Amino acid sequence: MKLNQIAIVLPINNKFRRKLLHHLKRSLSFLFLSQILCIPAFAQSPFTPADRDRADTLLKQMTTDEKIGQLNQLFYLTLPVGGAKPRDPVIYQDLVRQGKIGSFLFLTDAKEINRLQKIAMTEQRLHIPILFGFDVIHGFDTEFPVPLATAASWDPALAEEAQRLASEEAIHAGIRWSFAPMVDIARDPRWGRISEGAGEDPYLGAAMARAQVRGFQGTPQNPRPFLATMKHFAGYGAAEGGRDYDASYISEEQLQNVYLPPFRAGVQAGAATVMSAYMDLNNVPASANPHLLQDILRKQFDFKGFVVSDAFAVASLVTQGFAKDREDAALRSFSATLNMDMGSETYVENLKALLDKGQFASAQLDDLVRPILEAKYHLGLFENPYADATDQTHAEMLAKHRRAARTAAARSAVLLRNESGLLPLSKATKRIAVIGPLADAKADMLGPWSLTAKPEDTVTIFEGLRAKFTNSQVEYAPGVQISKKHPSSFDGFLTPDLPKPWSPEESDAQMKRALQLAENSDVVILALGELTGMVFEYGSRSSLDMPGREQELLERIYATGKPVVLLLVTTRPLDLSWASEHVPAILDCYYGGTEAGNAVADLLSGDVVPGGKLPITWPRSVGQVPIYYAHTASHKPYDSEKFTSRYWDLATSPLYPFGYGLSYSTFTISDLRLSEKAISLDGSITATVTVTNTGSKTADEVVQLYLHQRYGSASRPVRELKGFRRITLQPGEKQQVAFTIGREERNYWSAAKNDWVLEPSEFDVWVGNNSTATLHDAFSVSK
Ligand code: NOJ
Numbered sequence: 001m002k003l004n005q006i007a008i009v010l011p012i013n014n015k016f017r018r019k020l021l022h023h024l025k026r027s028l029s030f031l032f033l034s035q036i037l038c039i040p041a042f043a044q045s046p047f048t049p050a051d052r053d054r055a056d057t058l059l060k061q062m063t064t065d066e067k068i069g070q071l072n073q074l075f076y077l078t079l080p081v082g083g084a085k086p087r088d089p090v091i092y093q094d095l096v097r098q099g100k101i102g103s104f105l106f107l108t109d110a111k112e113i114n115r116l117q118k119i120a121m122t123e124q125r126l127h128i129p130i131l132f133g134f135d136v137i138h139g140f141d142t143e144f145p146v147p148l149a150t151a152a153s154w155d156p157a158l159a160e161e162a163q164r165l166a167s168e169e170a171i172h173a174g175i176r177w178s179f180a181p182m183v184d185i186a187r188d189p190r191w192g193r194i195s196e197g198a199g200e201d202p203y204l205g206a207a208m209a210r211a212q213v214r215g216f217q218g219t220p221q222n223p224r225p226f227l228a229t230m231k232h233f234a235g236y237g238a239a240e241g242g243r244d245y246d247a248s249y250i251s252e253e254q255l256q257n258v259y260l261p262p263f264r265a266g267v268q269a270g271a272a273t274v275m276s277a278y279m280d281l282n283n284v285p286a287s288a289n290p291h292l293l294q295d296i297l298r299k300q301f302d303f304k305g306f307v308v309s310d311a312f313a314v315a316s317l318v319t320q321g322f323a324k325d326r327e328d329a330a331l332r333s334f335s336a337t338l339n340m341d342m343g344s345e346t347y348v349e350n351l352k353a354l355l356d357k358g359q360f361a362s363a364q365l366d367d368l369v370r371p372i373l374e375a376k377y378h379l380g381l382f383e384n385p386y387a388d389a390t391d392q393t394h395a396e397m398l399a400k401h402r403r404a405a406r407t408a409a410a411r412s413a414v415l416l417r418n419e420s421g422l423l424p425l426s427k428a429t430k431r432i433a434v435i436g437p438l439a440d441a442k443a444d445m446l447g448p449w450s451l452t453a454k455p456e457d458t459v460t461i462f463e464g465l466r467a468k469f470t471n472s473q474v475e476y477a478p479g480v481q482i483s484k485k486h487p488s489s490f491d492g493f494l495t496p497d498l499p500k501p502w503s504p505e506e507s508d509a510q511m512k513r514a515l516q517l518a519e520n521s522d523v524v525i526l527a528l529g530e531l532t533g534m535v536f537e538y539g540s541r542s543s544l545d546m547p548g549r550e551q552e553l554l555e556r557i558y559a560t561g562k563p564v565v566l567l568l569v570t571t572r573p574l575d576l577s578w579a580s581e582h583v584p585a586i587l588d589c590y591y592g593g594t595e596a597g598n599a600v601a602d603l604l605s606g607d608v609v610p611g612g613k614l615p616i617t618w619p620r621s622v623g624q625v626p627i628y629y630a631h632t633a634s635h636k637p638y639d640s641e642k643f644t645s646r647y648w649d650l651a652t653s654p655l656y657p658f659g660y661g662l663s664y665s666t667f668t669i670s671d672l673r674l675s676e677k678a679i680s681l682d683g684s685i686t687a688t689v690t691v692t693n694t695g696s697k698t699a700d701e702v703v704q705l706y707l708h709q710r711y712g713s714a715s716r717p718v719r720e721l722k723g724f725r726r727i728t729l730q731p732g733e734k735q736q737v738a739f740t741i742g743r744e745e746r747n748y749w750s751a752a753k754n755d756w757v758l759e760p761s762e763f764d765v766w767v768g769n770n771s772t773a774t775l776h777d778a779f780s781v782s783k
Helices: 003-009 015-027 030-037 047-062 062-068 089-097 110-122 147-152 156-173 194-197 202-217 251-257 261-268 290-300 326-335 345-358 362-378 391-412 461-468 505-521 552-558 596-605
Strands: 072-075 103-105 131-134 231-232 275-276 306-309 414-418 431-437 473-477 523-529 564-571 586-590 667-674 676-679 685-693 700-707 720-729 734-741 748-750 754-759 760-768 775-782
Touching: 030 202, 030 505, 047 275, 047 391, 062 072, 062 345, 072 391, 103 156, 110 156, 131 362, 147 194, 147 202, 147 391, 156 391, 202 261, 202 720, 231 261, 231 290, 251 261, 251 748, 275 667, 275 676, 306 362, 326 345, 326 586, 345 362, 391 596, 391 667, 391 720, 431 505, 461 473, 461 523, 461 596, 473 505, 473 596, 523 552, 552 564, 586 596, 667 760, 667 775, 685 760, 685 775, 700 734, 720 734, 734 760
Parallel strands: 072 103, 103 131, 231 275, 275 306, 431 473, 431 523, 523 564, 564 586, 676 775
Antiparallel strands: 414 586, 667 685, 685 734, 700 720, 700 760, 748 754, 760 775
16 A cells, blocks of 8 residues: 555544554654655655765774764864864864864865875865865845845746856855855844844745755765755744843744754755754753753754754753753763764864763764765865866856845845835936945945955945936935944854944035935935944844934935835844835845846846845734744734734734735736645645736746635634746736645644644635735645
């Protein structure tokens, strides 16, 4: 009997089936069980049998010290954080020679990489190459839009291409491993690192995770010599109060249904490595959490790659009040199967003694070392260990990548408001005032984690507009300055320098200058938002207000009566309650990267039509946080006739819903057809709609399908994204778009069953262009 036949014959609520499942659970592997329940648990092994054979042969020749050395990753720089040990290159090279380092991070100079690699390949006993890793988060020499922006493109192919190009540049410098994609679901924009992920939704997050893994690593049929890292495993995005590093408390239901799907998808796509998070998950630090690392990652996901800790996370187990001392910390992470210690050197200091004391078996050590060696074989590092630093190829590469970065930035922007067709601007506009602290800010255009790109290569909004509107007089004034009340140790080190503060007189003079410039213009382009360091690691905020005097600047410029286009340069959904009622045009540009300014100019001029959609729900104010569309209903649903609001001072609805974004064209989505209205548990249906471009411009629409299970063993979210497609249509053109709703779209982890379920119920389907879509139909699923 085939597995799927079992599912048809034995529906999930059937007592007998439950007994059988219980028996199966005990006697068969999770993989078998997951096939019955349709849990996507089959991981693609990132390595080949040949990699494994070679790793096993090498392991047999290695001493214990050499094995432990492979688990040791060092920072090649001095970080302004506790635990980082400054070293000079001589010490590094000695450690490499002795085989005490498996990997370096933060070294990006090809010559130094090659020098150290040569020592490893020629002077170290077993000639095991070093694996050089780096945060290639959204670019290397060329920055692409930050990941939240790429998610706003709703175009996984774009995310894949961006990471492929970024890794080409990194490989050129000798880097073979990126600490990306960051796939943390984040529903609290006070948390600055929301910029690094794909937003609030597990389905969109999973699509972006898969795409980025493919971009970095290629496919099994067509592998690339580069490794991806799924991070931060798991639950980092749920930090209490949005305070970076703070504890997360996540139920198993939320973990399985919301926070893990992007990780699961990335592992399935063959991700070679996973980074364990810093924070306590339900009071057990993620970097020594057996439930996360063993039960979920190794067993449920069948992950065959290796886990690296976040920076100094192993030693931090002591600070977090979990481990007794560094030795205990090493043992707890090691026992939880964390392979590589990033930066803290607790493994290299303690594992030998722990082994000698019989705290673990040498086979356990081999198990943790093996996938690191497999990765090095898989990358071809033993044969081809050096950076290829040919300058000419590099120059050609950069020119090509800039074009892709410009397209990516334009496809990522989201048009939030466009009253009376203010946008696109006419190219004959005579005087354009470009105002705001982010309108001519090169380094801040690049966004967080742009550590290797050169700000001087970056095109600002002002520069982009000047280059596009060649017949116009385009002038610039900053107007205001923004700053953080509490700077972090990363400011000016991992993020751009904070500006030197203006005196009160200077501030007033700058405000006046900007207002004068606005008065003398035909249109004002106002770029407001946040500095890169405000949305970086350590970049949490308690408010969503526009920082500093930005709101005042906005209101005073509006008061001049000139048409205002507000450009948002940040990843945080800032409080737009005033702007959304007054400012005629608002375009969310995020941090667009190297070509940010040109992309903005393409959009404002109409050479490119905006088509991005919000990957997060936009709150009206910080008091609504956390707010996300896939909430459950309660006994007083938001849309019931009475008791519609849960606050007495504010609506419960967001300012802009998840999936929302305008275009310069208009679309209708109609004629929703379900291939069947009643199916069995094992069945699937096709939902088809017709999309028509009813406007006058060739443009993109993102067609989105949402699903809702009306009843079951647990309450389900009022709707959940289960399909999307970004399509381009000419004026008047129609296209049919079809989505499949099968087992995978209907299964979920039920807290009542403590397991994955696929249930008989009735299901609502909506298709539209945001999460409030009203085009509806329904179908039923029976046993
Ligand atoms: C800490 C960050 O949390 C992580 O995302 C990053 O990859 C490492 N540092 C290395 O830079």
